[in-house]
Amino acid sequence: MKKITINASRKYDVITGPGLISQAGQLIRTALSDNAKTVCIVSDDNVSPLYRAPLKKSLTEAGFKVVSFIFPHGEPNKSLSTVSHLMEFLAGKQLTRSDALIALGGGITGDLTGFAAASYLRGVRFIQIPTTLLAAVDSSVGGKTGVNLKAGKNLAGAFWQPSLVLFDTDTIKTLPYSILLDGAAEAIKAGMIADRNLLDYIMQADSLTDPEVFTTLSDRAIRIKQAVVEADERDTGARQLLNLGHTIGHAIEKCSNFEITHGHAVAMGMAIIARAAKNLNWSREDCLSPLLAVLNKYKFPLDCPYSAAQLAEAALKDKKRTGDTITLVIPVAPGDCRLTQIPVEKLETFIQKGLA
Ligand SMILES: NC(=O)c1ccc[n+]([C@@H]2O[C@H](COP(=O)([O-])OP(=O)(O)OC[C@H]3O[C@@H](n4cnc5c(N)ncnc54)[C@H](O)[C@@H]3O)[C@@H](O)[C@H]2O)c1
Ligand SMILES: [Zn+2]
Known part of the structure; x- marks a missing residue:
């Protein structure tokens, strides 16, 4: 215990x-x-x-x-x-x-x-x-x-x-395997935000169904969440980092009428944002390759069936919008993300950069 x-x-x-x-x-x-x-x-x-x-x-x-x-x-x-x-x-x-x-x-x-x-x-x-x-x-x-x-x-x-x-x-x-994967996506997110070693661990793990593996994932991910929540319980600053992949992920869930489940949508959202960050030269180190490697290892479907316009429209109804800007979580290195505000009218172009 x-x-x-x-x-x-x-x-x-x-x-x-x-x-x-x-x-x-x-x-x-x-x-x-x-x-x-x-x-x-x-x-x-x-x-x-x-x-x-x-x-x-x-x-x-x-x-x-x-x-x-x-x-x-x-x-x-x-x-x-x-x-x-x-x-x-x-x-x-x-x-x-x-x-x-x-x-x-x-x-x-x-x-x-x-x-x-x-x-x-x-x-x-x-x-x-x-x-x-x-x-x-x-x-x-x-x-x-x-x-x-x-x-x-x-x-x-x-x-x-x-x-x-x-x-x-x-x-x-x-738990059916695809639902287990939804949880793996959030653990990968935690690794991308704060713990490169957790990403490596998930990359090397033999099987997600091994209790030692998923207990380790929950332990490490909860410790990351603990630090963020204890520093910013009400989500006014650092806690927003936990939203990596979520602004676009929520838009994907909504566009799919919730046919695409939360974790799968977050996986797609993370891939889109990491690709956009790379194309815009906003990352300090390559985040896209290690992220895609781990998502592909677990066979996450990553082809987003929606256009940048559809996603931007759905995302702008999201609560993370503050007035004329929207806060995005940008991966700058594996295990390190930054909050960046962009004007709402730039969101569609940003997402376009992230669609393969
Ligand atoms: N509050 C937060 O901080 C936070 C963080 C991440 C996600 N979320 C929310 O969590 C939700 C997704 O959670 P989820 O993926 O657990 O979805 P869920 O609660 O719908 O569970 C997924 C499916 O698995 C079934 N199920 C659950 N446990 C089972 C078990 N042990 N054996 C067999 N079947 C089982 C459920 O009946 C359901 O059909 C989303 O609404 C998302 O927005 C909230
Ligand atoms: Zn989530």
């Missing part, structure tokens, strides 16, 4: 190891350390049949009353409508401010549960139990919660830190 403590506006542990779901009741009891009586497990219809029963058993044995809210899986359901149903459900079950929510699932479950926890009764505690590699390496840590609006991804949200993160590494065994 590994433990990393995050010192944000709330201090909490990220615990990683096998078999954690069956110990979750006691670990959550310790983290909540007081009078929580009822917990609500929030999960989607794929994850619930796999892991809800052992979690519920463990919580019941630790003395919690357990209620469950299950929603249909998929990005279109990361919506205000699902959050509204969830909050009405919590009110119907009379959860109080001392009770807590438990997100059991991937990034979608974590983002929407966290947002409901931030809003219900003006804030209740929540626990993250990530079951995808993406949620384990990225979304379960750091307290960014939210849902999509029709205009774009994550346009409604709150900063709300969890009280505990439990990554049970056994859950990765049931």
